[in-house]
Amino acid sequence: xxxxxxxxxxADSSTRxxxxxxxxxxxxxVGLFVILMLVFILGPLxxxxxxxxxxxxxxxNLLPDDWTLRWWQVVFNDGALGIAVQNSLFFAPxxxxxSAVICLxxxxxxxxxxxxxxxFFLISLFATNAFPKxxxxxxxxxxxxxxxxxxxxxxILVVHVLGTVVxxxxxxxxxxxxxxxxxxxxxxxxxxxxxxVFASVTLPMALPGIIVAAVMSFLASFDEAQGTxxxxxxxxxxxxxxxxxxxxxxxxxxxxxxxxLLAIPSVALMLSAHKHILGGQLAEGxxxx
Amino acid sequence: xxxxxxxxxxxxxxxxxxxxxxxxxxxxxGVGFFMALxxxxxxxxxxxxPIVLAFGFSIGLNGGxxxxxxxxxxNVHESDAWWGTLAAYEEMFSxxxxxxxxxxxxxxxxxxxxxxxxxxxxxxxxxxxxGGRMARLLSGLAIVPLFxxxxxxxxxxxxxxxxxxxxxxxxxxxGLDFPVWAFTMVAVIIGSVWxxxxxxxxxxxxxxxxxxxxxxxxxxxxxxxxxxTIVSVIIPMAAVPIIIATTFTAxxxxxxxxxxxxxxxxxxxxxxxxxxNYFSSFNQPQQSAVMAFTVFxxxxxxxxxxxxxNFRSAKEQGKV
Numbered sequence: 001x002x003x004x005x006x007x008x009x010x011a012d013s014s015t016r017x018x019x020x021x022x023x024x025x026x027x028x029x030v031g032l033f034v035i036l037m038l039v040f041i042l043g044p045l046x047x048x049x050x051x052x053x054x055x056x057x058x059x060x061n062l063l064p065d066d067w068t069l070r071w072w073q074v075v076f077n078d079g080a081l082g083i084a085v086q087n088s089l090f091f092a093p094x095x096x097x098x099s100a101v102i103c104l105x106x107x108x109x110x111x112x113x114x115x116x117x118x119x120f121f122l123i124s125l126f127a128t129n130a131f132p133k134x135x136x137x138x139x140x141x142x143x144x145x146x147x148x149x150x151x152x153x154x155x156i157l158v159v160h161v162l163g164t165v166v167x168x169x170x171x172x173x174x175x176x177x178x179x180x181x182x183x184x185x186x187x188x189x190x191x192x193x194x195x196x197v198f199a200s201v202t203l204p205m206a207l208p209g210i211i212v213a214a215v216m217s218f219l220a221s222f223d224e225a226q227g228t229x230x231x232x233x234x235x236x237x238x239x240x241x242x243x244x245x246x247x248x249x250x251x252x253x254x255x256x257x258x259x260x261l262l263a264i265p266s267v268a269l270m271l272s273a274h275k276h277i278l279g280g281q282l283a284e285g286x287x288x289x
Numbered sequence: 290x291x292x293x294x295x296x297x298x299x300x301x302x303x304x305x306x307x308x309x310x311x312x313x314x315x316x317x318x319g320v321g322f323f324m325a326l327x328x329x330x331x332x333x334x335x336x337x338x339p340i341v342l343a344f345g346f347s348i349g350l351n352g353g354x355x356x357x358x359x360x361x362x363x364n365v366h367e368s369d370a371w372w373g374t375l376a377a378y379e380e381m382f383s384x385x386x387x388x389x390x391x392x393x394x395x396x397x398x399x400x401x402x403x404x405x406x407x408x409x410x411x412x413x414x415x416x417x418x419x420g421g422r423m424a425r426l427l428s429g430l431a432i433v434p435l436f437x438x439x440x441x442x443x444x445x446x447x448x449x450x451x452x453x454x455x456x457x458x459x460x461x462x463x464g465l466d467f468p469v470w471a472f473t474m475v476a477v478i479i480g481s482v483w484x485x486x487x488x489x490x491x492x493x494x495x496x497x498x499x500x501x502x503x504x505x506x507x508x509x510x511x512x513x514x515x516x517x518t519i520v521s522v523i524i525p526m527a528a529v530p531i532i533i534a535t536t537f538t539a540x541x542x543x544x545x546x547x548x549x550x551x552x553x554x555x556x557x558x559x560x561x562x563x564x565x566n567y568f569s570s571f572n573q574p575q576q577s578a579v580m581a582f583t584v585f586x587x588x589x590x591x592x593x594x595x596x597x598x599n600f601r602s603a604k605e606q607g608k609v
Binding site: 136 | 326
C-alpha cells in the first residue's frame with residue numbers, strides 16, 4: 001500500500017480536540033456521497049440479480065413476492081442459449097491467442113527499439129479507438145461483402161481481434177519498457193544468451209502487464225456485441241449478441257439469469273488480475289512514450 | 290471492495306537514458322520495424338482501408354469494392370465525377386432526424402464526460418489528500434463497472450430506472466411519484482457515466498498519486514488553502530493523465546452504441562444507434578456512412594487533444 005495521505009500528520013493533532021461542526025458536516029457530506037455512489041453503482045446490479053430468482057413481483061414492493069429457480073432451468077434447457085455460450089467460449093480464447101501472436105512482438109519492439117515511424121505507428125493504433133466502433137463496423141461491412149467475410153468465423157475473428165489491438169500492444173509495451181535495462185545487461189554479462197535473458201529476465205518481469213492485456217482482450221472479445229451482431233448474426237450468436245434478442249423475446253427474468261452467467265467469466269478474470277489492473281498496468285499502457 | 294489504487298510503477302525511471310546510451314545498429318532498427326509491422330498492417334487493412342473505402346462511398350464513388358454495398362443499399366447517391374458528390378451529406382444535414390441525433394450525441398457526450406471527470410477527480414483527490422478506508426471504498430466502488438459487460442450494465446440500468454424500477458418503488462412506498470428515466474436521455478447519460486467511470490478513475494488517481502507529497506506540503510506551508518493547492522499545484526501536475534482520461538471517456542461515449550441502444554428512446558437517440566438503424570433496418574448504408582464520418586470528425590477533434598497531451602508529456606520528460 002503506497003498511499004501516504006498528506007493530511008495524516010495534521011489529522012492526528014486535530015483528533016484530540018472535540019470534532020467541530022465543520023468536520024461533522026464534512027463527514028456527513030462524504031457519507032451521503034458514498035451512499036449515493038453505492039446506490040448508483042451497485043443498485044442496478046443487485047436489482048438485476050434479485051430478478052433472476054424472482055417469481056411474481058408486485059410494484060412497489062422492494063422484494064419479489066415469491067422465489068423460484070425456474071428461470072435457470074429455462075436458460076439451461078434452451079439450446080440456442082447453450083450454443084451462444086459455446087460460441088463465446090470459442091471466440092474469446094482464440095482472439096487472445098491470435099492477438100498475442102500479432103501484437104506482443106510489436107509491443108516489445110515499441111519498448112526496446114527506436115525505428116523510423118515508431119511514434120506514428122503507436123498513434124495510428126489509436127485510430128481503432130478514435131473511430132466510432134459502430135461506424136467502423138459499418139465501413140467494414142463493405143469490405144467484408146467484397147471479401148466474402150460476412151457470416152464467417154474469420155470475419156468475426158477479425159472484428160474481435162481489432163478490438164484488442166490497443167490493449168495487446170500498449171499495455172505490454174509499457175510493461176516491457178519498465179523492465180530495467182541494467183538487469184538485462186547484467187544477465188548478458190553473466191553469460192546468458194539473448195534468448196535466455198528474454199525468457200528468464202524480461203518476460204517474467206513484464207508478465208503482469210501481459211496478463212492484464214490478455215484479460216482485457218479476453219473480455220473485449222467476450223463482451224463484443226455490435227460488430228459480432230453485424231457480421232455474424234444470425235448464424236453465429238455469441239452470449240452478448242444473444243442478449244440483444246433475449247431482452248426483446250424472453251421474460252426479463254431469463255435475461256437476468258443470462259446476465260449473471262455472462263458476468264461470471266468477467267468477474268472471475270477481473271478479480272484474478274485486479275491487483276495488476278489497479279496497480280497501474282492499465283493506466284501506464286495508455287500513455288504513449 | 291477494499292482495493293487500493295497504487296502509484297504507477299515508478300514511471301520516471303523507465304526507458305529514456307538507457308535507450309540513448311546504446312549506439313543504435315541499423316539491423317536493430319530494421320528488426321524493430323518489422324516486429325511492429327503486423328498489428329499496423331492489420332489495422333491498415335481492416336480499419337484504414339475500409340475507412341478510405343467508406344469515405345469514397347459516402348461521397349458517391351460507388352465503383353470497385355463499393356459496388357456490392359451500393360447495389361444492395363437503397364437511396365444511394367452516385368457521383369458522375371471522379372471527385373465525388375456531397376449529395377449524401379447534403380441530404381443528411383437537412384434531415385431533422387439526423388440533426389436531432391447529432392445534438393443529442395453532443396449533449397450526452399459533454400454532460401457525461403464532465404460528470405465522469407468530476408467524479409474521478411473527486412474520488413482521486415479524496416484518495417490522495419485524505420486516504421483511509423472510506424477513500425479506498427469509494428475508489429473500489431468506482432472500479433466495479435469494469436467487471437461488468439456493457440450489455441448487462443445497460444440492461445441493469447434500464448430496469449433499475451424503469452417504471453417498476455427501484456427508485457420508483459422506493460418513492461411510491463413513501464407516496465411520492467418519481468419520474469421514469471428508462472428510455473430517456475437521462476438513462477443514457479447515467480449509463481454512459483456508469484460504464485466510463487472505472488477507466489477515468491484509474492487514470493486520474495494514478496496521475497494524482499504520482500504528484501509528490503512534498504510539493505503539496507510546500508504549497509501549504511506557503512499559505513495556500515486546500516482549494517488553491519488543488520487548483521494550482523495538484524491538477525496542473527497531473528494534467529496529462531487527466532486529459533487522457535477525459536479524451537478517452539469522450540471518444541468512448543461519442544461513438545457508443547450499446548448503452549443508448551438499450552436505455553435510450555427510439556428517436557432522437559445517439560448517432561451510434563441511428564447509424565446501425567440506417568444500415569440494417571432502413572438499408573441505407575450511404576447515409577449510415579455519412580453519420581459515421583460525422584462522429585469521426587468529432588472524435589478526431591478529441592483525439593487530437595489526446596495526442597497533443599502525450600507529446601507534451603514526452604517533451605517534459607525530454608524524449609522528443
